[in-house]
Amino acid sequence: MDISPARIWREKPFSYRLEVLECPKCKRRYVGNVEECPKCGAKLERKRLPRKGRVIAWTKVVQVPEFAEDFAPLYIGLIELEDGSRVVAKLVDVVEPSDGMEVEAVLRRVRVDGQTGLIEYALCFRPIL
Amino acid sequence: MVYVCGAKVYPVGRHYDKSVVDMALEVSGPLVRECGEPEAIVFATYLSPFQEDFDNHAQLFAEYLGTDAEVYTVASGDGSGGAAISLGEKLVKAGYKRVLVVGSDKTNDFHSKHAVEQLTTLIAPYERYYGTTYSSVHALAARLYMKRFNLSREELSQWAVVMHSNAIDVPHAQLRFPVKIEKVCSSNVISEPLRLLDAHPFSDGAAAVMLTSESSPVELRTASASSKLTVANRDLTFMDSTYKAMKKLGVDGVDAVEVHDAFSIAGLIALESLGLAERGKAIELLNERPKEINPSGGLKARGHPIGATGVYQVAEGFSAITEGLGRLGKVSSFLTHSTNLMGASTYLTYLKEV
Ligand SMILES: [Zn+2]
Numbered sequence: 424m425d426i427s428p429a430r431i432w433r434e435k436p437f438s439y440r441l442e443v444l445e446c447p448k449c450k451r452r453y454v455g456n457v458e459e460c461p462k463c464g465a466k467l468e469r470k471r472l473p474r475k476g477r478v479i480a481w482t483k484v485v486q487v488p489e490f491a492e493d494f495a496p497l498y499i500g501l502i503e504l505e506d507g508s509r510v511v512a513k514l515v516d517v518v519e520p521s522d523g524m525e526v527e528a529v530l531r532r533v534r535v536d537g538q539t540g541l542i543e544y545a546l547c548f549r550p551i552l
Numbered sequence: 553m554v555y556v557c558g559a560k561v562y563p564v565g566r567h568y569d570k571s572v573v574d575m576a577l578e579v580s581g582p583l584v585r586e587c588g589e590p591e592a593i594v595f596a597t598y599l600s601p602f603q604e605d606f607d608n609h610a611q612l613f614a615e616y617l618g619t620d621a622e623v624y625t626v627a628s629g630d631g632s633g634g635a636a637i638s639l640g641e642k643l644v645k646a647g648y649k650r651v652l653v654v655g656s657d658k659t660n661d662f663h664s665k666h667a668v669e670q671l672t673t674l675i676a677p678y679e680r681y682y683g684t685t686y687s688s689v690h691a692l693a694a695r696l697y698m699k700r701f702n703l704s705r706e707e708l709s710q711w712a713v714v715m716h717s718n719a720i721d722v723p724h725a726q727l728r729f730p731v732k733i734e735k736v737c738s739s740n741v742i743s744e745p746l747r748l749l750d751a752h753p754f755s756d757g758a759a760a761v762m763l764t765s766e767s768s769p770v771e772l773r774t775a776s777a778s779s780k781l782t783v784a785n786r787d788l789t790f791m792d793s794t795y796k797a798m799k800k801l802g803v804d805g806v807d808a809v810e811v812h813d814a815f816s817i818a819g820l821i822a823l824e825s826l827g828l829a830e831r832g833k834a835i836e837l838l839n840e841r842p843k844e845i846n847p848s849g850g851l852k853a854r855g856h857p858i859g860a861t862g863v864y865q866v867a868e869g870f871s872a873i874t875e876g877l878g879r880l881g882k883v884s885s886f887l888t889h890s891t892n893l894m895g896a897s898t899y900l901t902y903l904k905e906v
Contacts, residue, residue: 425662425666427604427661428661429568429660430603430604432569455571455573455574455616456569456570456571457574457577457578457581458578459578459582460581461577461580461617462581463585464581
């Protein structure tokens with residue numbers, strides 16, 4: 424499937440900076456680009472999540488999508504960030520992850536479009552040494 | 553009885569900064585706060601899976617809307633919006649108090665040649681593999697219609713002229729500027745005899761309509777029918793499914809109509825298939841009642857966010873009845889016509905002031 428330059432561009436706040444939208448009133452969070460909280464109508468605020476956290480659970484993905492064959496096997500982790508929020512992300516620079524492992528965000532190439540050569544980057548997490 | 557509680561539309565255009573879910577939320581959040589929580593959500597989209605490399609929009613939308621309503625995605629090609637309204641009506645009839653119908657779609661995330669290719673997925677496999685496009689199906693219809701009813705290139709161009717003129721006073725329309733017949737006739741050819749200004753623009757957008765069983769100022773009724781998808785097996789100068797759906801609807805005479813004019817020729821054929829004009833005479837109706845035919849500017853000028861278009865039409869009908877729409881002003885009845893590939897299926901919605 425083709426990588427959409429428009430999609431990569433609009434997803435950058437989260438995929439590059441862990442930026443989410445938060446409602447100052449009802450505290451709901453959204454990843455995307457909406458002006459008002461869909462639930463209560465308050466103007467949403469941009470907020471950056473902490474770049475450090477720890478691994479809650481992880482898996483080694485052996486059967487990978489075709490586009491990720493060059494990266495196989497993949498380590499996908501559920502990570503709890505320092506403020507308690509959670510993200511799912513790729514674990515990198517790791518031989519064997521472990522539960523509770525301290526990790527930090529680092530920008531990495533996650534996908535290359537075979538046709539156009541367009542490269543998609545996103546924050547991944549690596550062990551804090 | 554099924555009523556429309558409220559409707560919201562997102563400006564039709566190019567929205568690189570908005571995802572399909574973002575746009576759907578922008579229109580639905582305020583609508584839910586105005587009308588109340590829905591018991592079910594019917595989400596219409598068609599091209600977004602190709603555009604966004606994601607195909608579970610309705611579910612993410614429901615999560616962000618913060619609802620526990622039942623969620624369904626409806627797709628019926630470029631008639632997905634009309635199909636969603638039709639199913640929404642049936643859910644209310646089945647006993648649901650409120651059903652949110654939302655259409656959201658994109659065509660502009662890639663260069664338009666991608667959307668042209670993605671739209672070929674509407675066409676039956678054995679007719680498609682040569683590079684047959686959405687426009688070329690309409691072009692074949694135009695060839696047959698123009699020959700059979702002796703319609704000139706200049707006459708066909710009148711469709712775009714009227715649509716652009718109607719769209720000028722519609723704030724959410726995509727092409728709000730006038731065009732002259734000469735300009736239409738000399739615009740770039742996309743598939744002979746159709747030219748750029750015969751065609752819908754590439755559009756992103758979202759519209760939402762809340763259907764309810766609770767009495768409200770606008771009543772809604774739908775009727776739908778299908779015919780043939782295979783282009784070779786149809787009379788391309790007529791939409792059989794539209795004719796059949798109109799028979800089922802059993803309405804004669806409406807104040808205004810929104811027809812599915814993806815290309816100019818489809819607008820003329822739609823009017824005739826609805827029985828609003830005699831065959832070969834739609835151009836006369838267009839010239840007599842220009843403000844009542846596609847008062848939004850139609851797919852041609854309001855724009856055509858593929859799977860969302862049918863929901864826009866109903867939202868526009870609701871506006872026309874409650875507050876007035878563009879040059880048409882206020883009316884008391886309104887018909888919308890949404891089709892899958894130029895009449896393979898037709899979804900009609902009739903709106904009436906209570
Ligand atoms: Zn809120």
